[in-house]
Amino acid sequence: MLNFRPVLLVTGALVTALGVTMLIPMIADLLSQDEVHRADWSAFAVGAAAAILIGSGAAAASWGRIDDLGIREGFMLTAASWLALTLFAAIPLALGGLHLSYVDAFFEAMSGITTTGSTVVSGLDDAPPGALLWRSMLQWFGGVGVIIMAFAVLPALKVGGMQIFKNEAWDTSEKFIANAAQYSLGLSGIYGFFTVLCFLCLWGFGMTPFDAVNHALTAVSTGGFSTKDSSIGAFLTVGRGPIDLVVTVFMIIGSLPFGIFLAAITRGAWKRLFTDSQIRFFAGIVAFLTIVIMIEVYEVYAHLGLFTAFRMAIFNVVSILTGTGYATTDYDDWGAFAIAFFFCIMFIGGCAGSTSCGMKVFRFQVALSAIVVYAKRLAHPSGVFVARYNQRPLTDEIYVSVLSFFFVYFATFATLAVILAGLGLDTLTAISSAGTAIANVGPGLGDIVGPAGNFAPLPDAAKIAMSIGMMLGRLEFFTVLVLLSPAFWRG
Template sequence: MTDFGPVFYIFGHILLALGAAMLLPAGYDMLLSDANGLQVLKAAIETLLFGALLSLAARPDEPRPLTLRQAYMLTAAIWLFLPAFGALPFIHGKPDVSFADAYFEAVSGVTTTGYTVFQHLDELPRSVIIWRAMLQWAGGLGIAFVAMIFLPVMRIGGMRFFQTEGFDTFGKVLPRATDIAVALLQVYTIVTIACAVSYIACGMAPFDAICNAMATLSTGGFATTDSSFAQYSPAAQYAGVLFMLLAGMPFIRFVQVMQGQITPIWRDSQIRAFLRWFLYYTAVATIWRYTHEELPFEQVLRETAFNFSSILTGTGFGVSGVEPWGGFVMVLVFLVGMSGGCTGSSSGSLSVFRVQVVLSAIYTAIRQLHSPNRVVVPRYDGKPLDEATMGPLILHVTGYILTQGIVAVLISMTGVDFSSALFASWGAIGNIGFGVGPTVAPTGTMIDYNDLSTWLMSLSMLLGRLGLLAILVLVLPRFWRD
């Protein structure tokens, strides 16, 4: 029989950390003499009490390492139930929304998706803006931990390949998971600070710069105003492009850079493909727009580069809508969003690694058809891919595409037009957060989606962030058999 105690014990400690984090936005509002601070404090106390009781009740007699089944359960529990507590400040205080909308906002934050149901951000208490940014920043760091430490152990979505000796992984950089976590936290914090300083240097107000930097490095995209990045200077927008692209790269490479190892970041085939695809997509879309729109070239280039870097990394910031750019560009936008950033970053979607492996498998199949008697093995970065890696990866990609189609149909069945439903599914499962479609256009938010479609998108964001299998495996009877 499965022992839930260690899972409850660790989850209780995570709730304690979450409740303690709520004290920061609560205190900020109190300093501003905003009554909303007391409501956020109430949410913090509730979270702290529940976390303390859960930890005490499940405290083990002696510490034991988690089993694989417990690791699955803990990972799923964190992403499923943590947003329920992260939503409490939105329920007790402003904007005083329903549980469905509050949970959606919190899920969008911790999964770093960036979809929002909040309007008139300039009128909301500062604690709301801070808490949204903190949820995303913590979520982005947590995603990096899961992707680089837990998923390879669980063998999810081809991540086992990152444990093989042939790949330059953490095993060659840092010896233990604790050291990995500390190094990632250091890099994540340093780059976030650098991003905030750059934004301030480009004319952004310090409060906006800090919150936007947290949303940038987490590839979250919760903006501080309804206009997102459109109101900021061109210099700030170019800085946003730079740091969004950095956030879409494997954080382990920055750890190596801090250790004085510059070569791995240039030799990483993921990073090369990631940057190459960004340049290709941006160049094609820029040329198309410049020949079809009467706008200055610099503006076209800047807007295209910003929106495409935001969509590719799954950040969700924007400087303009993409629908007016035409159907051809919309197809590129869809493909860019499906690609995603690098594995080991906070980006979502399929990821560059998985797309590269799928393309390698397709190329191998074509060569096999051409030369049936020839033994051709799929390769990644010149190294052979075994069945133990290819099986889960192909299953993940297939499930990802099928789930996206099924969710789009389900959302459309709730009364949403199919174009909006398709892009809602695309943005939720890919954790892209870039709103597209007639339902989004009037407000720039997801507020006009009904509650049922909101719940579907919340589930989709969780499924997309956990790689589908980490949640779906929990509903299999075989998983619970001893």
């Protein structure tokens, strides 16, 4: 029988903690020099009160020692906590100076906490500081949550082949909650260190402290929310330092497996940063895709020089590949090839155990190894061939899990695209919106939802459908879809 008490307890505690963090943007508004922005503090005060009262009430009602948390409770907790946090995170956005409806606020909060980066907000340059900071904080929370989930929850739940990482930082089991608590502090510490380092670098290269804080929070989390309508492009003025290259470095860091950072620090395994097959495969993809699009960019902007073409290429490749969604320019202007190119690479993603989105490169490695082994068996029917990942043999269970993930991923994408088209979106907008939601990327393609636009013109039903797509994509699909199975509730 399902034990709802620990699910309610942990979810209530997380909602309470979220309410406490709302005091930070509230203080930012109170310190604002603009009287209109200063008045926005009340939205966060109401949101904090609601989250703290309801969250603490739920936690108190289910208070007690949690001896273990089984697989089924793990599925429930993962989906319930992310949905509850989004529902409460939307409250100050709906009540504040951004003047959003609750549907728009929910979309924005879901985009934030899933580190998608799609937005319905325009006029960011003049938005209240509290709202800007809250959007960035949501992405930072989502990033660290994804890291802990990737190492503590998904391997134990055997979702999408993630069981291949069960010994990455610790040995997961049916009772994984103790291990999650044991290592989450270390992972969070590393995540926080890179965030502070990013802030110092951005500040040192000319950003104001406020802009540097926001972009540090959203770069390491590969979230992509900015304080400017023109995103990182607003900071690439004459006389500024190479802020785009700094952001590129930290987007890449956020896309690397944090478990390996933890192993390097705790076990001295620094060589794994250079020998891990997933990291090397990801680095190869970044290098190859950068060269491909750099050639295209150079043909369009030859007068700016090869180095500028490289900067534009690597920034936008890393931004879309990792699901961050920052922009320095409208790449829709680069031609049909660039549009198709960025649409395709948005599905790839970074490394497992990182903050990045997409399908994760290890799944492509597993799929390629399956293809190679199958080809060898066709050529040599009597031969014995074993595929390996990081020198470890791959089992049939992992193959089935990964290939099932591919099928569900693209089936969900196709379904969402059809739903959006049925709601009145044109073909390009519907397909790219579905892709950016499922892959948690941020900007889509075209004049409406492309890098120069946003998602505000979409109907409310489309925003709700995309919000569901964001959550499915971020929680690796099966974590949510398994809850729809009658067998799950029968035990």
